[in-house]
Amino acid sequence: MNDGVLSRRELIEAGALAGAGALAAGAPDADAAKRRRRRPSRRHVDVVVIGAGFAGLTAAHELMQDDRSVLVLEARNRVGGRVRNKSIGGGEETETGGTFAGPTQNHILELAAEMGVDTFPTFNEGDNVYFADGTRMTYSDSGPTGTAPPDPTIIPDLATVVSRLDEMSKEVPVDAPWDAASAGDWDHQTLEQWINANSASPRFRRLVPAATRPIFGAEPRELSLLFTLFYIAASGDERNVGTFERNFNTRDGAQMFRFHGGSQVICNRLARRLGPSVKLGTPVSRIATAKGRVRVESRRYVVTARRVIVAVPPVLAGRIRYSPGLPASRRELTRAMPQGTLLKVTAVYDRPFWRDAGLNGTAVSLNGPVNATFDDSPPDGSPGVLFGFVGGDEARVHRAKSRADRRAAVLASFAAYFGDAALRPRAYFETDWPGAKWSRGGPVGIAAPGVLLGQGPALREPVGRIHWAGTETSTYWNGYMDGAIRSGKRAAREVLDQL
Amino acid sequence: MRRSALIAAALLASVLAAAPADGAVRARFDTRLFARVPPPGFPAMAYVHPNGRVYVGTYVNPGGDSSRSRVLEYDKTGTLMRSWTVPGQDLSKDHGVQVATSDSKGRLVLLDRTPARALLLDRSRGSFVQYATFPDLAPCPPLQARTDCSPTLEDRPPMANYGVWGPDGSLYVSDFLQGVVWRVPPGGGTATGWLSDRRLDGGEFGTTGLALGADQRTLLIGQGSSAGLGALNPTTGKIYATEIQPDGSPGELRQLWESQPADLPDGFTIARSGNLYVPLAGAANQIAVVAPDGRELERFPGSSGDGNNGSPVPFDTPSSARFLGTRLIVANQSFSGNRDNQALLDVETRERGLTELIPGLDRDPPSLSRVALSRKRVRAGSRVRVRVRFRVSERSTVTVRVERRVRGRWQIEKSLTRRRTAGRGSVAFGTRGLRAGRQRVVVRAEDGAHNRSRRVSRRLVLR
Numbered sequence: 001m002n003d004g005v006l007s008r009r010e011l012i013e014a015g016a017l018a019g020a021g022a023l024a025a026g027a028p029d030a031d032a033a034k035r036r037r038r039r040p041s042r043r044h045v046d047v048v049v050i051g052a053g054f055a056g057l058t059a060a061h062e063l064m065q066d067d068r069s070v071l072v073l074e075a076r077n078r079v080g081g082r083v084r085n086k087s088i089g090g091g092e093e094t095e096t097g098g099t100f101a102g103p104t105q106n107h108i109l110e111l112a113a114e115m116g117v118d119t120f121p122t123f124n125e126g127d128n129v130y131f132a133d134g135t136r137m138t139y140s141d142s143g144p145t146g147t148a149p150p151d152p153t154i155i156p157d158l159a160t161v162v163s164r165l166d167e168m169s170k171e172v173p174v175d176a177p178w179d180a181a182s183a184g185d186w187d188h189q190t191l192e193q194w195i196n197a198n199s200a201s202p203r204f205r206r207l208v209p210a211a212t213r214p215i216f217g218a219e220p221r222e223l224s225l226l227f228t229l230f231y232i233a234a235s236g237d238e239r240n241v242g243t244f245e246r247n248f249n250t251r252d253g254a255q256m257f258r259f260h261g262g263s264q265v266i267c268n269r270l271a272r273r274l275g276p277s278v279k280l281g282t283p284v285s286r287i288a289t290a291k292g293r294v295r296v297e298s299r300r301y302v303v304t305a306r307r308v309i310v311a312v313p314p315v316l317a318g319r320i321r322y323s324p325g326l327p328a329s330r331r332e333l334t335r336a337m338p339q340g341t342l343l344k345v346t347a348v349y350d351r352p353f354w355r356d357a358g359l360n361g362t363a364v365s366l367n368g369p370v371n372a373t374f375d376d377s378p379p380d381g382s383p384g385v386l387f388g389f390v391g392g393d394e395a396r397v398h399r400a401k402s403r404a405d406r407r408a409a410v411l412a413s414f415a416a417y418f419g420d421a422a423l424r425p426r427a428y429f430e431t432d433w434p435g436a437k438w439s440r441g442g443p444v445g446i447a448a449p450g451v452l453l454g455q456g457p458a459l460r461e462p463v464g465r466i467h468w469a470g471t472e473t474s475t476y477w478n479g480y481m482d483g484a485i486r487s488g489k490r491a492a493r494e495v496l497d498q499l
Numbered sequence: 500m501r502r503s504a505l506i507a508a509a510l511l512a513s514v515l516a517a518a519p520a521d522g523a524v525r526a527r528f529d530t531r532l533f534a535r536v537p538p539p540g541f542p543a544m545a546y547v548h549p550n551g552r553v554y555v556g557t558y559v560n561p562g563g564d565s566s567r568s569r570v571l572e573y574d575k576t577g578t579l580m581r582s583w584t585v586p587g588q589d590l591s592k593d594h595g596v597q598v599a600t601s602d603s604k605g606r607l608v609l610l611d612r613t614p615a616r617a618l619l620l621d622r623s624r625g626s627f628v629q630y631a632t633f634p635d636l637a638p639c640p641p642l643q644a645r646t647d648c649s650p651t652l653e654d655r656p657p658m659a660n661y662g663v664w665g666p667d668g669s670l671y672v673s674d675f676l677q678g679v680v681w682r683v684p685p686g687g688g689t690a691t692g693w694l695s696d697r698r699l700d701g702g703e704f705g706t707t708g709l710a711l712g713a714d715q716r717t718l719l720i721g722q723g724s725s726a727g728l729g730a731l732n733p734t735t736g737k738i739y740a741t742e743i744q745p746d747g748s749p750g751e752l753r754q755l756w757e758s759q760p761a762d763l764p765d766g767f768t769i770a771r772s773g774n775l776y777v778p779l780a781g782a783a784n785q786i787a788v789v790a791p792d793g794r795e796l797e798r799f800p801g802s803s804g805d806g807n808n809g810s811p812v813p814f815d816t817p818s819s820a821r822f823l824g825t826r827l828i829v830a831n832q833s834f835s836g837n838r839d840n841q842a843l844l845d846v847e848t849r850e851r852g853l854t855e856l857i858p859g860l861d862r863d864p865p866s867l868s869r870v871a872l873s874r875k876r877v878r879a880g881s882r883v884r885v886r887v888r889f890r891v892s893e894r895s896t897v898t899v900r901v902e903r904r905v906r907g908r909w910q911i912e913k914s915l916t917r918r919r920t921a922g923r924g925s926v927a928f929g930t931r932g933l934r935a936g937r938q939r940v941v942v943r944a945e946d947g948a949h950n951r952s953r954r955v956s957r958r959l960v961l962r
């Protein structure tokens with residue numbers, strides 16, 4: 001697979017090289033030395049962009065529209081970053097990464113429209129499934145709890161906790177959550193601690209991870225309360241206050257729309273506009289700043305530029321060598337903000353059989369490995385596609401298993417929610433984002449207690465001629481495609497102000 | 500499938516329709532939500548920079564808070580771009596900043612509540628430097644109005660409120676509480692009283708907006724109230740006018756307009772027509788339109804009090820207005836602290852604002868002329884060296900791009916940027932790496948103030 005899934009050998013190598021600070025440069029064996037006899041090509045541009053996901057491509061596009069020369073260096077052999085299409089035959093595509101868009105995500109919706117990519121509504125006719133300890137119930141998401149299950153044992157806590165989180169999130173400035181009046185208090189506790197102190201139902205407390213695993217790829221104990229509140233505040237835009245419901249729901253929420261041909265088509269078309277300025281298979285090993293210039297080094301290219309935009313997640317940005325070194329706060333941030341642990345698992349069926357039973361393919365489950373599912377079928381429902389998220393502890397447990405065991409466990413989850421027909425897919429595949437060398441997890445960088453207060457301001461703060469983009473740096477829809485596009489526009493603006 | 504696609508299209512249209520559509524004709528006073536202002540909120544003044552972006556500071560929370568003030572940057576569509584946290588504030592006291600104006604280098608001029616000072620914010624570096632301080636004046640002796648003391652009935656601290664540049668580079672700043680207009684000398688320093696008048700004593704609701712007229716001599720001064728009993732009716736606000744005289748001293752202060760009781764007129768702005776748009780931050784919650792001769796022409800919304808302007812956010816202590824094209828960007832402070840109403844509103848006026856005077860700001864783009872290509876064969880091969888000759892009117896950065904048409908779009912094949920002085924110049928490049936066929940060379944010049952010439956294009960055919 002060209003997505004750079006790490007082999008054991010690569011992991012060992014990468015670990016050793018990271019110590020030496022050279023992720024991209026392999027061990028100097030004789031063959032590699034021969035291959036590298038060709039000197040890297042030298043280029044000079046106004047701006048180098050590192051990373052060809054939504055953030056990097058958007059930044060490059062903005063800069064080019066302003067008549068600046070740009071070179072985009074992408075480590076993978078494809079564009080899209082954490083957004084990737086996979087063919088399921090018959091000319092149909094499904095997404096193994098970022099999939100959905102929703103109201104207030106105007107930047108991704110506008111970009112899709114500009115690239116000629118139409119949207120269609122996520123299939124949402126019929127009931128959702130709620131599964132808890134062997135008991136299955138169906139419900140409509142048009143009820144007061146939305147996508148969250150109307151389980152009578154949890155409803156009092158659900159109502160109280162969600163409304164309190166929404167209210168508290170209003171006090172969090174999306175541009176500077178570390179400046180919230182209660183930031184000190186909220187960033188010194190985990191979401192789990194706060195939930196335990198503010199809910200009574202043990203079952204409700206078990207539902208919370210079922211939400212945080214798909215949303216963050218993490219357990220509530222791994223998340224700072226302040227970070228969670230920021231994420232809720234960011235689930236909106238400049239005109240609409242962020243809410244948990246908009247983040248979590250399909251109806252009027254972040255899962256409302258999908259893209260014809262898959263979301264990666266938008267990136268592909270954007271990259272096509274950039275033409276030869278996008279260089280694939282070009283991991284960057286070093287960024288050096290001197291004499292009013294920045295020098296970006298990779299095996300294939302050595303590029304000098306006036307500015308560089310690093311449009312990769314903090315964890316990957318931390319694996320590049322910098323000369324002079326980064327300030328301590330930025331360096332610590334790249335260590336303290338790991339990506340979530342998330343697997344996306346997909347089963348393809350001849351038809352979306354669950355629809356026959358009046359189900360829309362959405363399930364929320366207290367039990368793993370799959371805690372949430374969605375109907376990912378093409379617009380005409382042929383073939384039927386179900387995908388699910390295996391995140392946090394469930395991902396850690398099941399990543400250690402064999403692929404066959406994992407497949408069996410995932411399909412057993414699907415069968416528990418939608419019936420035994422789910423056990424017989426015509427195709428099954430999974431995307432292990434934590435194992436992807438150039439992602440190292442997903443869907444987003446997460447912050448444990450103390451990180452936002454300590455290193456949060458370093459997220460966007462330029463370091464000399466180095467600017468930072470990527471969805472983790474976004475004020476709104478942080479962790480989403482929309483946030484990535486926003487960050488690319490912002491970083492381009494920062495650079496243009498300097499050129 | 501078709502039905503679902505139609506539903507999606509309709510939903511998407513409704514989502515996208517939430518954003519103001521550029522180019523759509525809007526009715527006068529059509530009001531939209533530009534952006535909500537995140538905590539700590541209380542936006543008192545939204546400044547429209549010559550670069551077309553909007554800057555707003557978070558101002559004093561009357562209920563008190565310990566959050567540092569921030570300056571937020573929005574693009575013209577209301578998208579939040581960046582923010583900066585203000586250093587050095589005394590968080591134990593009332594604190595907040597207003598972005599008053601910008602200087603010739605594009606730096607923002609911030610007026611800080613505590614300490615009473617003006618700061619320059621360099622947006623590209625994120626650095627703050629102190630530009631001016633505003634002294635705490637002692638009360639003037641009875642019946643004396645001097646500029647080195649405060650003419651107010653009660654002794655109050657300084658509170659720099661609005662600022663405008665004078666033609667000589669002085670910065671004029673209103674003081675909300677001390678009954679004076681300050682003058683900060685060119686280059687900054689300690690402000691000195693320029694105008695002191697009993698009519699500027701508004702008690703706790705004093706001198707507000709400042710604007711320089713089209714003649715660049717007339718200074719218009721807003722007064723929230725006359726609660727200090729310097730004018731006949733203490734409950735009404737006023738707009739006064741005076742001149743910056745050739746020797747720099749103020750002329751006679753004359754009343755141009757008087758508001759209704761408890762209107763509390765605040766940071767007004769001037770249209771090219773000379774009309775004044777005056778936010779009424781008091782009980783009215785309206786925008787008043789005042790003709791150049793002082794006649795009140797109209798108010799929006801028509802009914803006073805509820806602030807219902809047809810947008811999701813009513814006027815709630817509208818504190819300032821600035822033109823962004825034909826739109827007024829109104830800062831909705833919500834003095835009562837309703838977080839939902841602390842926002843910037845976008846009010847269509849169908850007329851343009853008066854261009855702000857910023858001394859030393861270069862607004863003229865360089866001109867590019869006599870653009871021609873010449874080519875010279877390099878050795879015996881097929882490669883050639885292309886030289887682009889041109890004439891540029893001022894020292895500029897010249898960008899030369901070679902573009903090729905791919906699938907109906909021009910795609911950049913090569914790009915060069917060179918600094919050139921005024922006069923004749925040239926930029927040369929080799930054709931190595933360029934494909935054969937028709938291309939075009941696009942040339943553009945940009946001066947140090949980021950003003951750009953028009954693009955000039957020439958055809959280039961490579962064999």
